[in-house]
Amino acid sequence: MDWTALRNFAALRGQLRVSLTPVCNLKCWFCHNEGDVPPPFTHLHREAKPRVRELAADDYVNVLRELIGAGLKRVYFTGGEPLASRLAKPVLTRLPVHGPDVSYTLITNGLLVRTHQDWLATTGLDKVKVSLHYLSDESFRAIAQTRAGIATVLDGIEAAREMFERVELNTLIQRENEHELHDILAYALERRLPVQFIELVDTDFNADRKSSAVGARGIIDHLRTLTKEEETEVSGTGQGRRIFRIDGIEIDVIERGLGRHHVGQCGTCPVKATCVEGFWALRLDHAGGIQPCLLRDDLRMDIRHALADPEVVPAAVARHVAAFTEGTL
Template sequence: MAEYVLDKYDRPMKDLRISVIDQCNFRCTYCMPKEIFGDDYSFMPESELLSFDEIVRLVEIFARFGTEKVRLTGGEPLMRKNIDELIYRIKQINGIKDVAITTNAVFLVRQAEKLKQAGLDRVNISLDAIEDDVFKETNGRGIKTKPVLRGIEAARDAGLPIKINMVVKKGMNESQILPMARYFKETGDTLRFIEFMDVGNHNGWNLDAVVSKKDIVQQINEEMPVEPVDPNYFGEVADRYRYKDGAGEIGIISSVTEAFCSSCTRVRLSADGKLFTCLFASEGYDIREMLRTDCSNEQIISYLIKIWTKRDDQYSIDRAKGKPVDKKIEMSYIGG
């Protein structure tokens, strides 16, 4: 399918992540801190969001570069009206092999079945604790785990593969590493631990709050022995470990202690059409303007080639070297 091969640095553009809405139905400490996203926060008007037609056009263009995976993010993507229609349209695009959603799962009770029918391949669900008292602290709104767990169950009943994402922050939820591992080992869902990262500028990040991949693996291995597994594909960000008793696996994303910038194959699109080549970028490239000023597909393709082939972002590596850091885009804006 691919007409253009963007292989500079041996990094094809395989994975497109699209934020379809900036709104969320509950706040999380990691990407939507309460001091910024209070109850009176003003989100984007609908006219600023990329339309489904615009998103589909861009995915068709990206597929010409060899993009195979599309993940819909937010905010909370399930708050975007008729999101199942967008999923169906993306799944019809030649070359797209995998369509996923990152969600906090609350709306999956009502939507899981129709999302599956539309062609959704899998769901990534954010859950930073299994015990209510800790989870209420992490989401900042006193919400218990039950709505999320019901959504996970609905996704499972619909036949959707599930990955659970837990951001681990020292002093907040590191006590949940083993309870989360025990719980999802029993359910058979893949649990991925994510080192607390300095995304955005308001999440109170400091290196002392990071629980490292090494520490996470050690904790789990002492109770539930694990062993490393080879990556599924080039650019896979999670280091995978399987339980030695055969009861599934876990993954760990370690962009703080073990940066993987050189193998990144991801590109991100904000809800209002800005393109970012790094989760830690300071500025994006305005693609929406090109869509709404009658630029041809070939003009957009030429622009994308320039963006990708000149990319030299390696924020996590630069951070480790102690290089100065510019102000970064917020996670709530760029998506996951």
């Protein structure tokens, strides 16, 4: 068994993104739902349904244990909104014990953090990353199509800070929040929270809103007025990023102009010309699939047959990643 491709992926800081549910309590227009049908699309097209859940809590825990044992180090729990899943508690409170080089991160919109604070505080999570694409009720409703108020999100961030030492923010740059980007940055710096500004990832689901995409140049120029500590990172997996530090706080800007890391199968990929991600994550979904690319469902591997014997999952994943990098998948 050749583990080289999988171990190289892990060494290059590749992510294992674990989707607990496709369900979300928001309907952000840009949502890609980790490759499943996103909530705003389902809302408009009732016949479009996300995949049916096939994994139980034990399946998640068992597969995680085996993949971490095989060398994957960076685990991110996503959705939908992961805290909207009834599996969130039985999975996140039973995370496999890991070494210091492995991390567990919860990605959430913040609305349910305070509600689940009692048991979240008992988990082995290393970090919580809250999506903050808005800083007012007006922009929150325009972007997320919700009646909820921004105060609930901000309170969720405070609840996360009460529980975890590492809390970060991420903000998608878009026309609907362009006027608030400086305020979001100021909010993060005041609370000493790292924040990542991200350019839009194009998918079929958000193609009709491409006019809302805004480049990162404006926020980059602003950051350069605040600090001279800037570096670029173009190695590893995924897109290149600019890293700024202000009073010790790291501010990342994911900018497509820095290029992205393409490997193997990407060489002949029909969507390579429009892809802004490259190969940076393996996505384990609630229906028992693993895929190395957000934009290519045809590369998705079904592992449901292996759930009764999870020890065989890492070898299957290693073969899949090797085939992808060798261009034979």
